Amino acid sequence: MLRVENLQIAPIEFSAELIAKFDDVVSRYPEGKQKSGLLPILHLVQAEFGWVSPAAMEKVADYLNIQHVEVFEVATFYSMYLLKPQGKYFLEVCRTGPCCLVGAEKIMDYIEQKLGVKEGEVTADGLFSWRGVECLAACGFGPVLQISPEYTFYENLTPEKVDKLVADLTAQAKN
Amino acid sequence: MARKLLLEHINVPGINTFDVYRSKGGYAAVEKALKTLTPDEVVEEVKKSGLRGRGGAGFPTGMKWSFLAKPEGVARYLVCNADESEPGTFKDRYLMTHIPHLLIEGMIVASYALGAKTSYIYVRGEMMPQIRILERAIAEAKNKGFLGKNILGTGYDLELYVQPGGGAYICGEETALLESLEGKRGNPRIKPPFPAIAGLYGCPTVVNNVESIAAVVPIINEGGEEYAKVGIGRSTGTKLISAGGNVAKPGVYEINLGLPVEEFLYSPEYCGGIANGKRLKAVVAGGSSVPILPANLFLKTATGEGRLMSYESLSEGGFATGTMMGSGGFIAFDEDQCIVRNTWNFARFYHHESCGQCSPCREGTGWMEKVLHRLEYGHGKMSDMDLLVDVSKKIEGNTICPLGDAAAWPVASAIRHFRDEFEWHVTNGAEATTRNFGLAHYADPLPKPEPAPAAV
Numbered sequence: 001m002l003r004v005e006n007l008q009i010a011p012i013e014f015s016a017e018l019i020a021k022f023d024d025v026v027s028r029y030p031e032g033k034q035k036s037g038l039l040p041i042l043h044l045v046q047a048e049f050g051w052v053s054p055a056a057m058e059k060v061a062d063y064l065n066i067q068h069v070e071v072f073e074v075a076t077f078y079s080m081y082l083l084k085p086q087g088k089y090f091l092e093v094c095r096t097g098p099c100c101l102v103g104a105e106k107i108m109d110y111i112e113q114k115l116g117v118k119e120g121e122v123t124a125d126g127l128f129s130w131r132g133v134e135c136l137a138a139c140g141f142g143p144v145l146q147i148s149p150e151y152t153f154y155e156n157l158t159p160e161k162v163d164k165l166v167a168d169l170t171a172q173a174k175n
Numbered sequence: 176m177a178r179k180l181l182l183e184h185i186n187v188p189g190i191n192t193f194d195v196y197r198s199k200g201g202y203a204a205v206e207k208a209l210k211t212l213t214p215d216e217v218v219e220e221v222k223k224s225g226l227r228g229r230g231g232a233g234f235p236t237g238m239k240w241s242f243l244a245k246p247e248g249v250a251r252y253l254v255c256n257a258d259e260s261e262p263g264t265f266k267d268r269y270l271m272t273h274i275p276h277l278l279i280e281g282m283i284v285a286s287y288a289l290g291a292k293t294s295y296i297y298v299r300g301e302m303m304p305q306i307r308i309l310e311r312a313i314a315e316a317k318n319k320g321f322l323g324k325n326i327l328g329t330g331y332d333l334e335l336y337v338q339p340g341g342g343a344y345i346c347g348e349e350t351a352l353l354e355s356l357e358g359k360r361g362n363p364r365i366k367p368p369f370p371a372i373a374g375l376y377g378c379p380t381v382v383n384n385v386e387s388i389a390a391v392v393p394i395i396n397e398g399g400e401e402y403a404k405v406g407i408g409r410s411t412g413t414k415l416i417s418a419g420g421n422v423a424k425p426g427v428y429e430i431n432l433g434l435p436v437e438e439f440l441y442s443p444e445y446c447g448g449i450a451n452g453k454r455l456k457a458v459v460a461g462g463s464s465v466p467i468l469p470a471n472l473f474l475k476t477a478t479g480e481g482r483l484m485s486y487e488s489l490s491e492g493g494f495a496t497g498t499m500m501g502s503g504g505f506i507a508f509d510e511d512q513c514i515v516r517n518t519w520n521f522a523r524f525y526h527h528e529s530c531g532q533c534s535p536c537r538e539g540t541g542w543m544e545k546v547l548h549r550l551e552y553g554h555g556k557m558s559d560m561d562l563l564v565d566v567s568k569k570i571e572g573n574t575i576c577p578l579g580d581a582a583a584w585p586v587a588s589a590i591r592h593f594r595d596e597f598e599w600h601v602t603n604g605a606e607a608t609t610r611n612f613g614l615a616h617y618a619d620p621l622p623k624p625e626p627a628p629a630a631v
Contacts (some may be wrong), residue, residue, distance in 0.1 A: 028336040030250070030293075033376055035358035039341050043300065070358075077360040077530075078341025080300045096262045097463055097520045098419040098506050134344065134524050135262040135463075136301055139504070140417060140425035151303035 012055050014063070018048055022063055034064050038074055042081055047149050051082040079133065082148075087122045087129035089169050090148045095132035099142035103157075107143045108132055110159045114166060127173055128166070178405060180393040180413045181386070182429045185273050191308065193315035196276040202321055204395040208284045209329045212395075217288035221391060223399025225411035230256055230347070230384030231462060231502040232577075233486050236391075237399075242371040243289055244379040252380040253286045254356065255296040255388055257305075258340050258347040262463035262524060263504030266415035267385035269427040271298070271305040275312040279335065281388035283321060284395055286333050289381055293334045296385075297352050300340040309337045344528035348576045349382035351530065362532045363576035384502075386415050407433030410485035414503055420459075421509035423447035434484045436460075437474055440507070453509040457593075460489050461501020463521045464581030466588030467514070468498050494588065514596050518589040519547035525582035536579040539570040543586050550597060553604040560590050560597050 014022075021044050025037040038060070045056050057071040064071075075081045082090070093108050108130075112118060115128050122129040138144045141155035147169075154165060179185075189195035196202070208217050222237030243251060255278070259267040271278060278296070286294045298306050313335050316322045324332050343361045345351045350364035353375050374380020390412060394402045403411045410432035416439070419425045424447040430439060439445045440455070449455050455470040475481055477496035482488050490497045508517065526540035546563055549555050567583035574580075590597060 028295075028334075028338075030376065033357070036338075036356060038358035039300070039355065040339050042341070043339055064358075066358075073360055074341070074358065078300070078343050080342035095520075096524050097517055098263050100520055101420045101506070101508065101512060101517070133342075134527050135260050137259045137261075137265045137268045137299065139263050139265050139419035139506070140427065141265075142419065146301065151301060153304070 012049070012053070012059060014045075014059060015048075018044060019063070026064075035066055035070070038064060038066075038071065039078070042071075042075060046080075046082060050088075050149070051085050085122070086148075088127050088173060089129075091128065091130035091145050092133045092136070092148070093130060093145040094134070094136040094138070094142065096135040096139075098139035099136075099144060102142045104143040107145075107157045107159070107162065110162055111145075114159075114162060127170060178413065178431065179429050180397075180402075180405070181270065181277065181389055181415065182274070182427075190274055191272075191276070191312070193276060193312070193319055196274070197319075200396075201276055202280055202316075204392045205280055205283045205321055206327060208287055208395050209327055209331055214288045214290060217284060217395065220394055220399035221288070224390075224394040224402040225399075225406075225409060226387065226390055226394060226402070227410070227486065228384055229386035229390065229414065229503070231261065231464070233500060236383065236387050239371070239383075240285075240289060240381055242369070243381055244372050245290065246379070250293070250376070250378045251289055251291045252375045252378055253282065253289050253291040253294040254349075254352065254375060254380060254382045255282060255294070255385060256347060256349065256352055256382050257296050257298040257302070257385045258344075258352060259302075259385070259502075260299055260344045260347055260528075261502050261504055262521065263417060263419055263459060263506040264462045264502040265417045265419070266427050266503060268302060268305060269417070270385060270389060270415065271302070271309060275305075275308050276316065277389045277392055278309070278385055279312055279316050279322075281391045282335055283316075283326070283333060284391050285381075285383065285388055286335075287331055291381075292332055293336070295336050295338045295356060295375075297338045297340060297346070297356055299346075300342045303339070306337050306339055313337065343530070344524075345530040345576070345578055348578065351576065352382060353380065360530070362530050363578075365575055405431055407483065407485050408487055410487060410500075414484070414500070416484070416503040416505050418446050418505045418507070420506040421450050421453065421455075421512065422505075422507045423450045430484055432485045433488075436482045436484055436489075439484055439505075440474075446505075446507070449507060449509050451509075453511065455507060456510045456512055457508040457514065459498075459504070459506040459508075459585070461499045462504030463506070463524065463585060464577075465499040465501040466494055466497070466584050467518075467592065468496075468588070469592050472496055472592070473498075494584070495591075498588075513551075514589055514593040515547065515551050515600050518586055519544065519551045521585045522547050522582070525578065529578060529582070533574040533576075533579065535570045535573040536582065539566050539579070540582045542566050543570075543582065547586070550600050553600065553606065555597075555601045557598065557601050559601070560594060563587075564590055 025040045026034045029036040061068045061071045143157040144155045184199045218240045226236040227233040346355045346361040348363050351361040355361040370380040416428050441448045458473040476491045486500045522544040526544040529536045529540045531537040567587040570579040571583040
């Protein structure tokens, strides 16, 4: 069961630029069908704030002129919406059959050991968190992981590649 | 060497851009269809081609199109199903990444045939890089007059948009996809009515897979009858196969339907055999939702004939001794792989991805995962195999959408073909978690190559 972390009590504001992106999304659908924009708009919110907070959900509902619960039920149904803050770099490792055939479970163990945090936890410096996810549709190039917010893919993973990846991202965060 | 109808130019530098794609003959199908064919004639060509849906179900595409209701004054929609998330399948992601204009060209032709003025490509949310690639390609096509108002001066208008999903396997089911596109949870709808009558926003809608829509381009360019000459029997044309697991050369291959499975698996042109010189133990031929087959039954049917990569040959013998083409997600298991562990892994996937709408699926997938988990970790009972078969039967056919079947078939087939491996896990308890089974009689019957003689 998913649980929304109600950490963001204070109301939040959407910038004019973000609202303009919402408007662009809604323009893709027939009049009166603006709810179709809900999934893309939640992606935009997550890209902006790093997660989808209850306050943001209410704000999105008001923008789309739909009930708050309609946003809540969508945000909790789909696995991509993060209902609590994650590390700056959120590693999602494919843990499904074809990737496991070529070593995904060992890579997950290695990432846990490397980062020193369990699945779902954030490193002390706030830079990294990770989780296992179901099929990422890159089965021929496993083990694979993707990193939000850009959802960049890293394929044919080895412990050495994970080392480099973590080092590169750490350096990137400092610059 | 098989003819490439979809991937012919895949390795051309810059083929993901409009100009290079156009220089290789791209968008000729749009010109031909919009300028020389009526929408009904386009549908007729697709019917003649014999194209079957490449997403997994294999339903004839032209027939699906011809079912579309056409009431006056009501919008019609084409929605591309790019929610690729079937374990083992990665062809659509590959196609969208490397040759996005092929999909866009197919979308324009198909939308014209169906009378759609607005079409959507529903892309799996995880594929943000592919979403950006498609959006850029759509902007290019629009800029060149192939989308928008009065395309090529023909009077046909079409807007094409990319819709990101939210990460739910169930949205690959067409009615769940439409619910999601309407901004709701991806709960499948009860059919009928089918989308052809009441789809997106209650309007007539066709939902097609990425590869199906891309295949419309060579069908229009070459003509339906010519396309139908490729392939075998009712399995016409080419098919993208995503080869993964323990093959030596994983990747996406375009094959002529009817290629012998032995050639696909062992020839250097395709998979190149099993990685690290090991032997083949089992194959899932069409994505994780289709029955798994031991090597001997995969390479030859129960009657001893060489099996072919075609819808009919792969299903030879029904579920007792056959499997399905499905989405073309080809997963090979080498002799060291544990069938129990992999079956548990797939069961976990389906439990995680069940939308929870139907009790048999919501509860049954959880039961199967739990029982398989205890078997894998050496705490199972001999009665567990019958329990799993019983639960799988109670899920199969008792849900609104096919996810229930997809969850049931891998488990039922694994027990049918590898029951002694499950029993071995029960009798060996904790030892089962540290050893693979690798029964020799499941492995491929081809002789291993003789080692080179030592130098004198």
